[in-house]
Amino acid sequence: MASVLSDLTSTLTSALSNLPPPDKIQDADRMQLLGVINQLQSALEPPQLPIQRFCFSHYGIVVIRIAQGMGVFDAFVKSQGKEMSLKELSSNVKGDDKLLRRIMRFLSAHHIFKQTTSDSYKPLPLAMVFGTGSVPGDMIKHFHTNMQVTAKLFDYFELNNYTNPEDAYDAPFQLAYNTKSHYFEWLSQNPTKQEAFNSVMTQSQQYRGADWFEIYPVQERLRVSPDQVLLVDIGGGVGHDIAAFKKHFPDLPGKLVLQDLPQVIETIKEPLPEGIIAISHNMFEPQPISGARAYYMRTVLHDFPDRQALDTLAQIRDAMSEDSVLFVHEHTVSEDLDVPPIAATLDIHMMEIFSSLERTEKEWIALLEKAGFKVVKVWNEESVGQSTALFEATLH
Ligand SMILES: C[S@@+](CC[C@H](N)C(=O)[O-])C[C@H]1O[C@@H](n2cnc3c(N)ncnc32)[C@H](O)[C@@H]1O
Incomplete structure (x- = not known):
């Protein structure tokens, strides 16, 4: 038995030293290998290791958030990744040396920095992505805000007798932040949190998978004259998707319209590419653009339980023409037994913030049909650990 394990250790050690650089590995190959590694890990580890992970994994985001607050990542970004002694670092950040040393010890133990001597630190690649204004840095801020809700989830269910949340105005979020506002109203009153949210929504292709217009045959099917509206991106955030669409099809005739709440549209910093009109619009009110060739919503409806999702779908349906x-x-959450942890976790996340849910393909089709649409085709796609689908729906 010992020799089987020692052979395995040698095989893995040699596989590690022969591993190609991360940017040369295809996503599908990476996910396949990680799947096997995960299975190996769960087959090998004694129960105390997963128990430790369940009990302690939340410290990571909190300590990174503290290091952001102290200015640790910004100091290393500013010095372009230069190794620093504790003394030098301390003169560039907030807080005292005793705390700084403990924070740096945690971050080094978690492979964000490498401790090179008893009091000097070299940033590893991950340390350089958490600075102010970066999307991963904003992810930490945004999910740290939401983590306050996670901490109250148990209290919420003790109070409501373990009933599945269905009301977007009575989610665990309202309990945790002691508010009656919907999460999006509350965000609009907290500009720095709103900004982090907007930034997280622009997160890179790497996390998001393919753009819808790479899946759908846009050129063949979506043709309009230049004065007609080709596409309305409802809840399109700060315009990242519609700008990518314009970049992909610079010469496709027709107007492009971005819609989101005023607190999002007003934060758009760079002018959008020519040909895109940005409109502040609440999607629960009548849709002002009638008869567009296409209306598009990406990860907007999953923020809402069925009642509100149906309300907003009704507004779109009323504005649509026959074509x-x-x-x-x-x-989409798989109907199969093997739901990836990230999909199951996002479902709990939707529940705690919005009383919403991650739906299966069948649940999406049922929702669209209940709203009076005909689902013409479902274009499935598998991105890094997360299934997504593009539902194409018409009036009849
Ligand atoms: C999860 S984000 C998705 C953003 C973008 N579609 C994307 O995929 O990156 C949901 C978006 O819906 C917007 N939203 C929420 N409630 C809305 C409403 N009542 N009317 C219009 N947009 C809304 C939010 O401001 C946010 O930008």
Whole structure:
């Protein structure tokens, strides 16, 4: 038995030293290998290791958030990744040396920095991505805000007798932040949190998978004259998707419209590419653009339980003409037994913030049909650990 394990250790050690650089590995190969590694890990580890992970994994985000607050990552970004002694670092950040040393010890133990001597630190690649204004840095801020809700989830269910949340105004979020506002109203009153949210929504292709217009044959099917509206991106955030669409099809005729709440549209810093009109619009009110060729919503409806999702779908349906098409681009939870942990976790996340849920493909189709749409086709796609689908729906 010992020799089987020692052979395995040698094989893995040699596989590690022969591993190609991360940017040369295809996503599908990476996920396949990680799947096997995960299975190996769960077969090998004694129960105390997963128990430790369950009990202690939340410290990571908190300590990174503290290091952000002290200015640790910004100091290393500013010095372009130069190794620093504790003394030098301390003169560039907030807080006292005793705390700084403990924070740096944690971050080094978690492979964000490498401790090179008893009091000097070299940033590893991960340390350089958490600075102010970066999307991963904003992810930490945003999910740290949401983590306050996670901490109250148990209290919420003790109070409501373990009933599945269905009301977006009575989610664990309202209990945790002691508010009656919907999460999006509350965000609009907290500009720095709103900004982190907007930034997280622009997160890179790497996390998001393919753009819908790489999946759907846009050129062949979505043709309009230059004065007609080609596409309305509803809840399109700060315009990252519609700008990518314009970049992909710079010469496709037709107007492009971005819609989101005023507190999002007003934060758009760079002018959007020519040909895109940004409109502040609440999607629960009548849709102001009638008869567009296509209406598109990406990960907007998953923020809402069925009642509100149906309300907003009704507004879109009323604005559509016979040749309009609605695209709903969403996460899907598999009906199979093997739901990836990230999909199951996002479902709990949707529940705690919005009383919403991650839906299966069947649940999405049922929702669209209940809203009076015909689902013409479902375009499935598998991105890093997360299934998504583009639902193409028409009036009839
Ligand atoms: C999860 S984000 C998705 C953003 C973008 N579609 C994407 O996939 O990156 C949901 C978006 O819906 C917007 N939203 C929420 N409630 C809305 C409403 N009542 N009317 C219009 N947009 C809304 C939010 O401001 C946010 O930008």
